[in-house]
Amino acid sequence: MLILKLNTMKKTFRVLLMLMMFSQVTFSQDGFESAFENENNVSANLGVTTIGDQIFIGMRVQPEFSFGKFGLGLDVPLLFNASNGEMRTEEFNNGVGVLRMVRYLSYGKKKQDPVYVKLGDMTGEQLGYGAMLGNYSNSVSFERRKVGISADVTFKEIIGLEAIYSDLNFNGSQKLFAVRPYYRPFGKSNLPIIQTIEFGASFASDKDDYEQSSIGGTISSTKFTRDGNSAFGFDVGAILLKNILLKLTWDMQYTRLNKNEALANDIQNNPGNYATYSNTNYGAGSGFATGLEAQFRFVANIFHVNARIERQWYGDNYIPQFFNFAYEINKDTRLMELIGAEKSQGIYGKLGSEILSLVKIEGELLLPDNLEDSNRGAIVGVNLQTKEIGKFRARGKYLKAQLNDLGDAFKLDQRSLANLLITYRLNRFMETGVDYQWTFAEKEDGSFRALHQVRPYIGVSIKF
Structure with a gap:
């Protein structure tokens, strides 16, 4: 009986040892690379589009190239007014001008390579685990498309630095700047879990x-940011398990949104402007969150799943993912959402899958508890991308913030950003399709309004 128990213990020990060795050997491998990365193609689509009450004829030349760790994407608009033949130049006015034609220029992959740098469109960027800055975009309008920069550099696997700057337009004062130094005290060890522990600030x-000059004078949506708007936070995280099939990460985050003195003074000096608020108590706000994220890859990349679940605790005057795409639509309005925001709780969930390297779909939801009774809004996001299936291909993205009723989740309005492209390949070099955009454009008075564009087109599409 004793011998039997000893043999059983030996077998169990061997299995555990093999599992530990398996985890350690495969720990440095990353089997989660998307089949939708590193594509090379050139497209130039000729079509007709309506912007506001004007009709334009022309094309957008949009090549994408990948050379090793380098990536380049361009967006060159050549649109001409159908009534007078003039070229539309509004996309190049203000700020960085023609540099907006660079949709992105990148080196490396974030959180995979020791050096990652990206110039251009910051859509989808997040800082750290995303509680402070997540679901961010600096390109919510054609007229004010910004060229930003994002970087993540790790030194000797121990010390790292993430940084995001929203707008390389150096006229005026500092735009949104976010930075996160992080430290992995055991980064050089070979101990699973322990070597991945990361502390960030x-x-x-x-x-x-x-400010925008217009016929009606000068207007601004940055009244509360010009004297400074800031936040800080701390986080800790670790990879609990990583092998060729599964990667499981845990994190914990604390964020504090500092009191915006300009907003506080405006509430005090102009109480009539805030009469619609049931509670005008305003000050610094903070929040706490902890979550798990899992990536699963079936054998031979047949099926990928990425899932995240996060529990959040909100203090007064706090909104999670405060710096998101809605922040860049109207910064003053975003700050005013903090007024009267009361202590509560919520969840954040994200689920994505990639099937047979042909279809990639992702969905996410940030949902406060008791949404109907809460003065906080939910956030919904959907992302779809396919390779050519038959001769059809689709690519789309949808985001909506400040939701107080999930029944309105897919109704397009001032809180939405959307893009859907459906194409049909005619032959090896030609395709036709429809490009739909819900974005923001400048009105005559200098303010921005939501608008939709439906652009049927035919054009060149070449893959390499």
């Missing part, structure tokens, strides 16, 4: 003083 600051 985040800071964000914005002193945007953007």
Whole structure:
């Protein structure tokens, strides 16, 4: 009997040892690379589009190239007014001008390579685990498309630095700047879990003083940021398990949104402007969150799943993912959402899958508890991308913030950003399709309004 128990213990020990060795050997491998990365193609689509009440004829030349760790994407608009033949130049006015034709220029992959740098469109960027800055975009409008920069550099597997700057337009004052130094004290060890423990400290600051001259005078949506708007946070995380099939990460985050003195003074000096608020108590706000994220890959990349679940605790005057795409639509409005925001709780969930390297779909939801009784809004996001199936291909993205009723989740309005492209390949070099955009454009008075564009087109599409 004793011998039997000893043999059983030996077998169990061997199995455990093999599992530990298996985990350690495969720990440095990353089997989660998307089949939708590193594509090379050139497209130039000729079509007709309506912007506001004007009709334009022309094309957008959009090549994408990948050379090793380098990536390049361009977006060159050549649109001509159908009534007078003039070229539309609004996309190049203000700020960085023609540099907006660079949709992105990148080196490396974030959180995979020791050096990652990206210039251009910051859509989808997040800082750290995303509680402070997540679901971010600096390109919510054609007229004010910004060229930003994002970087993540790790030194000797121990010390690292993430940084995001929203707008390389150096006229005026500092735009949104976010930085997160992080430290992996055991990064050089070979101990699973222990070697991945990471401590981070985040800071964000914005002193945007953007103003738009117009027929009606000068207007601004940055009244509260020009004297400074800031936040800071701390986080800790670790990879609990990583092998060729599964990667499981845990994290914990604390964020504090500092009191915006300009907003506080405006509430005090102009109480009539805030009469619609049931509670005008306003000050610094903070929040706490902890979550798990899992990536699963079936054998031979047949099926990928990425899932995240996060429990959040909100203090007064706090909104999770405060610096998101809605922040860049109207910074003053975003700050005013903090007024009267009361202590509560919520969840954040994200689920994505990639099937047979042909279809990639992702969905996410940030949902406060008791949404109907809460003065906080939910956030919904959907992302779809396919390779050519038959001769059809689709690519789309949808985001909506400040939701108080999930029944309105897919109704397009001032809180939405959307893009859907459906194409049909005619032959090896030609395709036709429809490009739909719900974005923001400038009105005559200098303010921005939501608008939709439906652009049927035919054009060149070449893959390499």
